[in-house]
Amino acid sequence: MERLGKISAFQMFSVLLLSRIIALFTFMLPSASYLPSGDRIITTIPVIFIELIFTAIVIFCLKYCGSKSIISAASDISDIFGKLVSVAYALCFIWFAGIAVSRFELFISTVMFPNSELYLMTIILLSASFYASLKGIEAIGRASSILSVLLGASILFILITVSDEFEFTNLKPLLTQGITPILRFAFYISTRAVELITILITAPLVKGNIKRMTTSWVIFFGILTTLILIILAGVTGEYGDDQIFPLYTLTVIAKFGIFERLDDIMSGLWVLCGFIQVSFLIFLSCFSLRQSMKKAKKLPVCLVCTLGVFGVYLFSSQTVTSFSEIVASFMQDILFVVSAAALPLLITAINFIRKKKSA
Amino acid sequence: MNKNTSEEKQYFTGDIKTDSNAVKNAFGGSFDLIAREILFGKTPIYIFIIDGMCDEIKIIEGVIKPLTEIYPETNSKNLNEKIQKRLFKGTSVKLLRTVEDAALDIIMGNLVLIADGETEAVSFPLQGFPKKSVSEPQTEQNERGAQEAFTDNFKDNTTLLRRKLRTPNLTIRHITLGKTSNTPTLICYLSDRVSRELLDKITKRIDKIDLDAILGSGYIQPFLDNRRPSFFTDTGITERPDTFASMLLEGRVGIIVDGTPFALIVPYLFIDYFHAVDDYLSSPYYALFMRILRIVCFIIASTLPGTFVAICLFHPEIMPADIMYGISAATSRTPFPIMIEALTIHFIYEIVREAGLRMPRSVGHAVSIVGALVIGDAAVTAGLIAAPMLIIVALTAISSSVIVKLHEPVAIMRFGFILIGGFTGLYGIMLGIGLMLIDICSVSPYGIPFSAPVSPFVLKAQSDVFFRRNWTKIKNKKLIQGMKF
Numbered sequence: 001m002e003r004l005g006k007i008s009a010f011q012m013f014s015v016l017l018l019s020r021i022i023a024l025f026t027f028m029l030p031s032a033s034y035l036p037s038g039d040r041i042i043t044t045i046p047v048i049f050i051e052l053i054f055t056a057i058v059i060f061c062l063k064y065c066g067s068k069s070i071i072s073a074a075s076d077i078s079d080i081f082g083k084l085v086s087v088a089y090a091l092c093f094i095w096f097a098g099i100a101v102s103r104f105e106l107f108i109s110t111v112m113f114p115n116s117e118l119y120l121m122t123i124i125l126l127s128a129s130f131y132a133s134l135k136g137i138e139a140i141g142r143a144s145s146i147l148s149v150l151l152g153a154s155i156l157f158i159l160i161t162v163s164d165e166f167e168f169t170n171l172k173p174l175l176t177q178g179i180t181p182i183l184r185f186a187f188y189i190s191t192r193a194v195e196l197i198t199i200l201i202t203a204p205l206v207k208g209n210i211k212r213m214t215t216s217w218v219i220f221f222g223i224l225t226t227l228i229l230i231i232l233a234g235v236t237g238e239y240g241d242d243q244i245f246p247l248y249t250l251t252v253i254a255k256f257g258i259f260e261r262l263d264d265i266m267s268g269l270w271v272l273c274g275f276i277q278v279s280f281l282i283f284l285s286c287f288s289l290r291q292s293m294k295k296a297k298k299l300p301v302c303l304v305c306t307l308g309v310f311g312v313y314l315f316s317s318q319t320v321t322s323f324s325e326i327v328a329s330f331m332q333d334i335l336f337v338v339s340a341a342a343l344p345l346l347i348t349a350i351n352f353i354r355k356k357k358s359a
Numbered sequence: 360m361n362k363n364t365s366e367e368k369q370y371f372t373g374d375i376k377t378d379s380n381a382v383k384n385a386f387g388g389s390f391d392l393i394a395r396e397i398l399f400g401k402t403p404i405y406i407f408i409i410d411g412m413c414d415e416i417k418i419i420e421g422v423i424k425p426l427t428e429i430y431p432e433t434n435s436k437n438l439n440e441k442i443q444k445r446l447f448k449g450t451s452v453k454l455l456r457t458v459e460d461a462a463l464d465i466i467m468g469n470l471v472l473i474a475d476g477e478t479e480a481v482s483f484p485l486q487g488f489p490k491k492s493v494s495e496p497q498t499e500q501n502e503r504g505a506q507e508a509f510t511d512n513f514k515d516n517t518t519l520l521r522r523k524l525r526t527p528n529l530t531i532r533h534i535t536l537g538k539t540s541n542t543p544t545l546i547c548y549l550s551d552r553v554s555r556e557l558l559d560k561i562t563k564r565i566d567k568i569d570l571d572a573i574l575g576s577g578y579i580q581p582f583l584d585n586r587r588p589s590f591f592t593d594t595g596i597t598e599r600p601d602t603f604a605s606m607l608l609e610g611r612v613g614i615i616v617d618g619t620p621f622a623l624i625v626p627y628l629f630i631d632y633f634h635a636v637d638d639y640l641s642s643p644y645y646a647l648f649m650r651i652l653r654i655v656c657f658i659i660a661s662t663l664p665g666t667f668v669a670i671c672l673f674h675p676e677i678m679p680a681d682i683m684y685g686i687s688a689a690t691s692r693t694p695f696p697i698m699i700e701a702l703t704i705h706f707i708y709e710i711v712r713e714a715g716l717r718m719p720r721s722v723g724h725a726v727s728i729v730g731a732l733v734i735g736d737a738a739v740t741a742g743l744i745a746a747p748m749l750i751i752v753a754l755t756a757i758s759s760s761v762i763v764k765l766h767e768p769v770a771i772m773r774f775g776f777i778l779i780g781g782f783t784g785l786y787g788i789m790l791g792i793g794l795m796l797i798d799i800c801s802v803s804p805y806g807i808p809f810s811a812p813v814s815p816f817v818l819k820a821q822s823d824v825f826f827r828r829n830w831t832k833i834k835n836k837k838l839i840q841g842m843k844f
Contacts (some may be wrong), residue, residue, distance in 0.1 A: 002397035008815055112786055113673070121786060128790045132797045142814040146796065264677045264785060271789035272796075279797075 007141030009208030014148035016195040019277040025247040027103045041229045045184035059211045061344040070200040071291045083292035090288040096194040096282035098312020104274040130306040132279035144276045161254040170237035191336040235347035369458040376474035379405040385462040404474040412468035414487025438474045445676045453482040504636040506597040513617035534679035540572035547613040566806025576616040590768035593804035595627030626804040644825045660769045673784030689745040698781030765781035
């Protein structure tokens, strides 16, 4: 029997942190359709609240399921239902992984290799992620705990080096467009937090208090986001409103000693973090799929999932505009709400009714 | 314990002619098998030794003289008992019932004696073969530590170890490996510190070794390693008795193989590659500095040439303009693309290194001079190689000398990183580092993560990871308190 690797709550925290930072700060929709950078800072407060609501739902479902994943809880209802849920979550992770690869390639093609053919780069990234996902959650968790320290230190370093450029006047005016766009943007950001969905699946793989870890992750990330957005708004002002790679913009402005810009150092770390995110999502899609196909070997399932991710990438990475439309689409909101709240609540409710009936 | 026992064994019959012929036949007429018939009283006896494997003085003084001069009138009753009592009183003589066991003992350098009418042979431990004396370590030099290394002889090595750990808890188990080589191998551990589970796992793996010959510890290493394709081995190698002893103190298991001064240690963690004996003998802040230096050297040795190629080809904007101008001016004058240049020079460097290692020491210096002159000076002057590239190679070579234990993976990875950097720039380099990180993090030799105690972070073990705590602050005698091996 295959040994089920487990990771500590801190390692899980690191994976989620890297994944979220990459997802949020690699690519941000131009604020022309949303908010000026000053108002984005306020957004983090409702974001924390919305994410805490979804976290509460996730924790409630996990608590009711015991230490099982949501797929195992669905399998308790019926085998076929369990299989359907496992396939649904696998597809969901493949989709999010494909979007992550597209987002990542958009960043790479813009800042690192503006004139190069990127299919090769994508294939290399997916091959590396495929290998990493085969190594399992332990390898990904351990690597990400090291990387999170490096990333944290480099973000702090960049924030310090750009602090000379900070202007308080850039933070004003606030609430220029009222509260509704802020709430809409907050919902947009919250419903891209695929990490909350991953907790539903990875719960049995985590040692320690997963509920406390998830809550602290949401709050910590909220604070970190606020800090980055304040510095971004204070340093870039209106220029920052149109930047689709916000953190990268900061690194371009940053200077240290003889180094006129620090973007390549940051891009390097960004590549590592993106690699971890894609590996984690491929691992999860493979893990979910194998819950319904117990006899299936890891390698072919993982390969199929990686090919699926490549397919989503091909579909979603046509142009910046088409990618923006896909990312901002209402379908993304629905996908998140169904995966993170509706389906887990439904499974929990059915299990609850079944238990009551049998009692 | 000898795991290579044969099903069909030939027992001694008590007839001296038959038995002595059987022993002779077991060696197939080897010229160095010495078989002498002498009389003990009136009973004919045979002694067997391998020429050059026994101490001749001990044989004459301890066997021949007592048999022929001191007890010439001995009768033939209870001969074996008399031999045991009269010869080498106090030494651990063995009684052997089969020809195969007798042959094995003779190979080990023992003297085996067969007496007429006895169905058991007597074996005396009279090894006395020429061996290398204890010398300085060749691969693990140090400033302030002990200047002695393990030798090729396993018994000398146990003495060296016992002198470091004077405790009865030091258990040394003897096994014989290799069907043909019958190599004595020792499993060493501190019985009060080792985990039984770990010991069982290691013993099980060693029991599975089914090789014809074990001619060095490298033969056993793959059996102890986690079975996976990886650049890094999770079995440590040391020729230093003090390093070996310190590892045993941490609850690890050591394996000494006869015929090699390089002992094995399991489990071995990635961070151990960056620790050295001097770290424990110098001040803690200096140890911290040296450990960071070694880690930086590892990164330089494996990724610097690849990163240099990537920067020159894809990301020249990283470098300050003045430096980049100098590099561009130098590289533009050479005929080869920079990636080919980097690959070629590193390949030549490895050739020079290999030549320096294999050639007789007397001509080793000549190789160094030719390498330095031909590659260094002449190639740059002829415009074949850019000077900045040569600086990178030199820095890489010096850095890899700092982390000798990691030379094998680093040498291979360096070529990989040059290729990746040449084709995909820093993007590929970072992905390569990511894969290396995953590779390091994916292994758990004997249940202990190879990347521990950094990830997973073990707080208690931090007293000896990057920073080494001062000896006065360590109250518990175990240095690494948090890691349970």
